[in-house]
Amino acid sequence: MSKRSSWALPYFIFLVLFVVMPLVLILFYALQDSSGHFTLSNITKFFTDKDALSTFALSIEVALENTVLCILIGYPTAYILADKSLNRSAVTVVLFILPMWVNALMRTLATAELFTMAGITLGKGTLLFGMCYDYLPFMIYPIYNVLAKMDKSYAEAAQDLGARPWQVFAKVTLPLSMPGVISGVMMVFMPTVSTFAISEFLTNNKIKLFGTIIQENINNSMWNYGAALALIMLVIIGITTFFQKDDGSEAAGGAL
Amino acid sequence: MKKVLARTYLILILIILYAPIVFIAVFSFTEAKSLGNWTGFSLNLYKNLFTGSMQNSAGLISAVENTLLIALIASVFATLLGTVAAIGIFNLKGRKKQTMQFLNNIPMINPDIITGVSLFLLFVFLHISQGYLTVILAHITFCTPYVVLNVLPKLSQMNPNIYEAALDLGATPFQALRKVLVPVLRPGMVSGFILSFTMSLDDFAVTFFTRGTIGLDTLSTYIYTDARKGGLTPELKPLMTIIFLIILAVLLFINIRSAKTKTN
Numbered sequence: 001m002s003k004r005s006s007w008a009l010p011y012f013i014f015l016v017l018f019v020v021m022p023l024v025l026i027l028f029y030a031l032q033d034s035s036g037h038f039t040l041s042n043i044t045k046f047f048t049d050k051d052a053l054s055t056f057a058l059s060i061e062v063a064l065e066n067t068v069l070c071i072l073i074g075y076p077t078a079y080i081l082a083d084k085s086l087n088r089s090a091v092t093v094v095l096f097i098l099p100m101w102v103n104a105l106m107r108t109l110a111t112a113e114l115f116t117m118a119g120i121t122l123g124k125g126t127l128l129f130g131m132c133y134d135y136l137p138f139m140i141y142p143i144y145n146v147l148a149k150m151d152k153s154y155a156e157a158a159q160d161l162g163a164r165p166w167q168v169f170a171k172v173t174l175p176l177s178m179p180g181v182i183s184g185v186m187m188v189f190m191p192t193v194s195t196f197a198i199s200e201f202l203t204n205n206k207i208k209l210f211g212t213i214i215q216e217n218i219n220n221s222m223w224n225y226g227a228a229l230a231l232i233m234l235v236i237i238g239i240t241t242f243f244q245k246d247d248g249s250e251a252a253g254g255a256l
Numbered sequence: 257m258k259k260v261l262a263r264t265y266l267i268l269i270l271i272i273l274y275a276p277i278v279f280i281a282v283f284s285f286t287e288a289k290s291l292g293n294w295t296g297f298s299l300n301l302y303k304n305l306f307t308g309s310m311q312n313s314a315g316l317i318s319a320v321e322n323t324l325l326i327a328l329i330a331s332v333f334a335t336l337l338g339t340v341a342a343i344g345i346f347n348l349k350g351r352k353k354q355t356m357q358f359l360n361n362i363p364m365i366n367p368d369i370i371t372g373v374s375l376f377l378l379f380v381f382l383h384i385s386q387g388y389l390t391v392i393l394a395h396i397t398f399c400t401p402y403v404v405l406n407v408l409p410k411l412s413q414m415n416p417n418i419y420e421a422a423l424d425l426g427a428t429p430f431q432a433l434r435k436v437l438v439p440v441l442r443p444g445m446v447s448g449f450i451l452s453f454t455m456s457l458d459d460f461a462v463t464f465f466t467r468g469t470i471g472l473d474t475l476s477t478y479i480y481t482d483a484r485k486g487g488l489t490p491e492l493k494p495l496m497t498i499i500f501l502i503i504l505a506v507l508l509f510i511n512i513r514s515a516k517t518k519t520n
Binding site: 004005006007008009010011012014015016017018019020021022023025026028029073076077080081083085086087090091092094095096098099100101102103104105106107108109110111113114133136137186190191193194195196197200201211214215218223226227230233234237241 | 258259262263265266269270272273274275276277279280337338340341343344345347348349352356359360362363365366367368369370371373374375376377378380381393394396397400404454457458460461464465475476479480483484488492496499500503504507508511512514515
């Protein structure tokens with residue numbers, strides 16, 4: 001028994017080297033100037049940089065709107081897919097995740113092109129639509145997973161005890177499906193804040209999101225400021241994960 | 257009535273989800289350079305793709321090769337590392353187990369850009385020149401957690417005594433591993449492998465930050481550079497259409513087969 005627990009050791013070393021150390025290095029570089037001296041100027045630069053701040057605010061706003069949109073569209077979809085009286089085919093579920101296997105950048109370019117063809121100017125509206133389109137499967141799948149595994153007797157019991165259909169949904173089904181919603185939110189919110197290519201394509205470079213600024217700084221050798229911006233994102237990730245008891249890993253696993 | 261409404265809703269969402277893909281597929285049958293330009297039916301783009309007679313064909317072909325090779329190597333290593341790790345984590349207890357599970361969750365919670373930037377800084381810090389090796393290491397990093405997550409449930413479903421029984425009956429630890437443990441874990445390993453492979457194929461941000469400046473391109477970075485230059489290589493349209501059809505066929509085959517074995 002004790003012997004086989006040592007099998008975790010190689011992966012532990014791997015995780016320390018390729019996950020923990022890189023994250024520590026973000027902090028390390030964020031608190032340095034380009035000649036390697038300790039400084040807080042990268043952090044203060046962000047809080048005094050009007051452009052960076054407004055991009056940050058816009059990114060959070062777009063990510064919030066996208067997440068809400070994904071829940072509003074994705075929840076009913078997952079609900080119908082998981083309801084045996086409405087859908088009995090596993091193939092239908094596969095159809096909803098299949099688009100993810102086509103290169104995301106290619107799909108995004110095609111979406112932008114469709115908008116242009118329809119005479120719709122690329123801007124915030126198209127950005128939201130395209131983001132929602134890209135991330136919708138990530139919302140549908142975890143919710144579907146939880147709903148499909150849910151014990152139906154709870155809902156039936158509520159019904160037998162005289163609850164109306166909407167009451168059954170609001171008081172039983174919805175609360176029980178929250179772990180799926182939460183892991184869906186995790187898979188949509190932070191990735192939306194941090195995308196760079198997708199937002200560039202969908203708005204013809206008109207709207208920058210936070211990911212784009214990080215990428216520009218890193219690519220222009222401004223590693224320290226880039227690291228500081230990444231650090232700010234890490235802090236937000238830390239806060240959002242802290243408020244989430246279940247890490248949603250169960251719903252995220254086994255996505256096939 | 258409820259059923260009709262539900263059906264209509266699903267079909268509507270599906271139409272939106274598939275519109276860009278159908279759009280690419282339709283416009284792969286015309287010769288025009290830009291995506292939404294129809295200049296009559298033609299199979300020329302397919303012909304160019306297969307005969308390699310297009311602008312920068314070497315670049316596109318090597319991007320496809322790199323994408324497949326990196327995905328294959330990364331997911332093989334991720335599957336091995338993740339399976340061994342899952343066996344170890346399963347046998348750990350208390351705080352050690354929690355720590356491992358916490359660490360394993362980090363790459364899954366981190367958005368791509370954080371994984372990419374942090375690994376970029378690691379390679380810069382350690383003075384490792386970036387190229388194939390660093391991209392593969394980065395892909396193993398974000399793939400392995402999903403293997404661990406797929407293998408762990410198989411371990412908890414397994415009867416713990418059968419491994420010990422094999423040892424008692426004279427099997428060497430390696431034989432017991434190969435004949436007892438691996439068959440039980442195989443479904444988890446396979447789904448972990450497939451998940452890793454597809455995530456590696458689709459990755460853009462992590463590759464973008466860890467590929468260095470040696471001109472290494474995967475399909476994603478190729479498309480990104482191409483689109484930023486303004487003109488998308490027209491042959492990408494037939495390529496994407498073919499990839500999509502292959503995946504569609506494979507997934508439908510797997511699902512129809514598993515549905516059949518279930519009903520039997």
